[in-house]
Amino acid sequence: MSRFLSQLLDRASEYFAHRKGLLPIIGLILVLLNYIVQFFPLGWFGQSNLLLHLGIVFTIIGILLAWSL
Template identity: 50%
Template sequence: MMQTLSHWVDQLSDFFAHRKGLLPLIGIALVAANYIIVLIAPGWLASTNLLLHLGVIVAILGFLLARAL
C-alpha cells in the first residue's frame, strides 16, 4: 500500500515539475467557469460557488507546489 502511494506521488511530482503553471491555470479556469455558471444558469452549483472554492484551492496548491518543485 505504502509503496503504491509513494510511486503515485513520485509520478505526480515528475509530471508537475515540468508543468509548473498547470494547476494555477486550472484554478483560474474553474473560477472563470463559476462566474459563467452564475451568470447563465442559477441553481445549486451557482448558489454554492463550488467551482469558485475549488478553483481558489487548486490555484493556491499550484503556487505552493511550483515553489517546492
C-alpha cells in the same frame, strides 16, 4: 497502500516539475467558469460557488508545488 501512494506522489511530482504553471491556470479557469455559471439558473451548482472553491484550492496547491519543485 503506502507504496502505491509513494509511487503516485513520485509520478505526480515528476509530471508537474515540467509543467509548473498548469495547476494555477486550471484554478483560474475554474474561477472564471464559476463567474459565468452564476448567470445561468443551475440551482445548487451556481449558488454554492463550487467551482470558485475548487479553483482556489487548485491555484494554492499549484503555487505551493511550483515553489517546492
